[in-house]
Amino acid sequence: MTVAHAPARTADATTGAAAPVVALRGAGVRVGGRALWSGVDLEVGAGEFVAVLGPNGVGKSTLVKVLLGVQQPAAGEVRVLGARPGRAGARVGYLPQRRSFDASLRLRGTDVVRLGWDGDRWGVPLPFPLPGRWGARSRAAAERVAEVIGLVGAEAYADRPIGQCSGGEQQRLLIAQALVRRPELLVLDEPLDSLDLPNQAAVAALIGRICRDEGVAVVMVAHDVNPILSRLDRVVYLAEGGAVAGRPADVINSATLSRLYGTSVEVLTTSDGRLVVVGQPEAPARHTDRHGNAPAGQDAASGAEPGREGRRADG
Numbered sequence: 001m002t003v004a005h006a007p008a009r010t011a012d013a014t015t016g017a018a019a020p021v022v023a024l025r026g027a028g029v030r031v032g033g034r035a036l037w038s039g040v041d042l043e044v045g046a047g048e049f050v051a052v053l054g055p056n057g058v059g060k061s062t063l064v065k066v067l068l069g070v071q072q073p074a075a076g077e078v079r080v081l082g083a084r085p086g087r088a089g090a091r092v093g094y095l096p097q098r099r100s101f102d103a104s105l106r107l108r109g110t111d112v113v114r115l116g117w118d119g120d121r122w123g124v125p126l127p128f129p130l131p132g133r134w135g136a137r138s139r140a141a142a143e144r145v146a147e148v149i150g151l152v153g154a155e156a157y158a159d160r161p162i163g164q165c166s167g168g169e170q171q172r173l174l175i176a177q178a179l180v181r182r183p184e185l186l187v188l189d190e191p192l193d194s195l196d197l198p199n200q201a202a203v204a205a206l207i208g209r210i211c212r213d214e215g216v217a218v219v220m221v222a223h224d225v226n227p228i229l230s231r232l233d234r235v236v237y238l239a240e241g242g243a244v245a246g247r248p249a250d251v252i253n254s255a256t257l258s259r260l261y262g263t264s265v266e267v268l269t270t271s272d273g274r275l276v277v278v279g280q281p282e283a284p285a286r287h288t289d290r291h292g293n294a295p296a297g298q299d300a301a302s303g304a305e306p307g308r309e310g311r312r313a314d315g
């Protein structure tokens with residue numbers, strides 16, 4: 001895989017040698033007795049931004065689970081911050097896919113961010129100051145919470161109940177929650193999902209800034225690569241049985257994707273520089289739920305033959 005510049009490294013827990021933030025070598029995974037993807041080679045250095053792309057159901061969220069240590073790889077080697085996945089604790093921040101809050105939820109944005117600091121130990125923070133050492137810890141937490149709320153630009157609505165914040169505002173607060181313990185790696189599962197275009201652009205810019213200015217490595221599952229395309233260092237494109245990783249231009253092109261999927265895939269560039277992938281094989285039949293009740297042989301969304309509809313990369 002082409003690496004634009006040498007990734008910054010951390011010490012490997014076993015060997016003591018310098019190690020990238022994330023390293024997958026020949027990694028593969030099986031769920032429910034079925035191989036999802038295999039042969040994934042990927043290195044992510046400090047401050048690098050990498051997107052995980054591929055059709056629905058191909059195993060993007062499963063790759064996230066592998067990085068978090070929740071899902072064991074079936075093949076190859078996976079290291080996160082120089083250790084086996086799941087060992088890095090607060091050094092890894094995580095934003096799960098599709099979280100929504102009930103409008104009547106009383107928890108404020110600030111409380112949600114604070115849960116990222118000590119929610120695993122204390123639940124919702126106490127509303128009164130604590131004395132002594134606990135007071136100092138509590139003040140440090142409050143300062144860090146205020147700092148990350150500033151970092152994501154959420155000051156104006158952080159004291160509002162989270163359920164009354166917009167989708168974009170909630171997403172910024174959840175990113176702040178994932179950042180509050182100063183992670184070196186941020187793993188984001190479709191953080192732009194269900195946001196409108198201006199909010200997609202704003203949250204993408206925020207994530208890019210976190211990478212560049214804070215030196216945090218970001219691995220982000222994306223349904224549409226376009227909002228983040230200009231900010232990415234690398235992409236990993238998953239397919240049933242295979243994968244390809246590299247710089248966006250080296251991966252998201254007709255020749256590479258046709259080779260990966262074993263069928264003719266066209267990557268078109270629109271006049272405003274957006275990528276559209278045409279002919280990418282649709283997800284396996286398991287994902288019929290995402291396509292309504294289309295008649296056999298017809299896709300509900302596009303009316304096209306399954307797997308032949310145009311879609312933005314990756315879609």
Ligand SMILES: Nc1ncnc2c1ncn2[C@@H]1O[C@H](COP(=O)(O)OP(=O)(O)OP(=O)(O)O)[C@@H](O)[C@H]1O
Nearest residue numbers: 031032036054055056057058059060061062063286
């Ligand atoms: N524990 C499990 N047992 C059996 N199958 C599973 C399990 N977890 C996930 N799967 C299946 O593995 C496949 C990959 O799931 P995953 O959520 O990783 O895909 P994805 O690429 O993130 O999909 P999407 O784009 O729709 O979010 C799906 O077909 C899913 O149903």
